[in-house]
Amino acid sequence: MKKIIFVYNATSGKVNSLLDIAHKLISPKTYQCDLCSITHDTFSENEQWKQFRETTKLPLEFLHSDEFEANYKNKDAKYPVIFLEENQKLTEWISKSDIEQLENTEELIQLIKTKTMNFSNLY
Template identity: 75%
Template sequence: MKKIIFVYNAKSGKINGLLDVAHKLISPKTYQCKLCSVTHNAFSENEQWKEFRKNFSLPLEFLHSDEFEAKYATIDTKYPVVFLEEHQKLTEWIPKREIEKIETTQELIQLIQSKTKSFSNLY
């Protein structure tokens, strides 16, 4: 079975969440996580992304960088990043350099849809 794992360039926890909200409000252009910026507004998940996520055909997992490092300690990567997990093996699927070029939620959705079209069997 395939699964897509999204790793944000942000730490988990309430205090870190509050710091992220403040950063997004005060200086959104310098916020360090483009993946966060296109999937969330300052306070919550954006509606277009939420709808896409709910209706997507593959399992999705969302991790903060510290959660990813705790779960996959041997993988060295740059955040944000999206992995494809297949047969318990992770492959970097959308690297940071590609995520940094994305400007809108729709662009991210289209990229994911185009990459999953090549899957002959989604389950």
């Protein structure tokens, strides 16, 4: 069974979420999570990403960096990052540098679709 694990360069928790919102409002260009910027607006998940996430048959998991480190042994990841988990083995699937080059939600969705073309009927 394959699973795609999205790891945001953000820490979980309500206080951290409020700090992230403030950062996005005050200085959006210096916000450190390009994956967050692509999948979320200032206050919530963007509609295009939400629709993709809710309609895809791909097995997706979303974690903050601290949650990932608590659940997986890979502590050397550069966040944000997207992993492919297959047979309990993690492989970096979309790197931090790949994410940094994406301009918008549509590009992320297209990249995921392209990379999953060989998955069996998951759309």
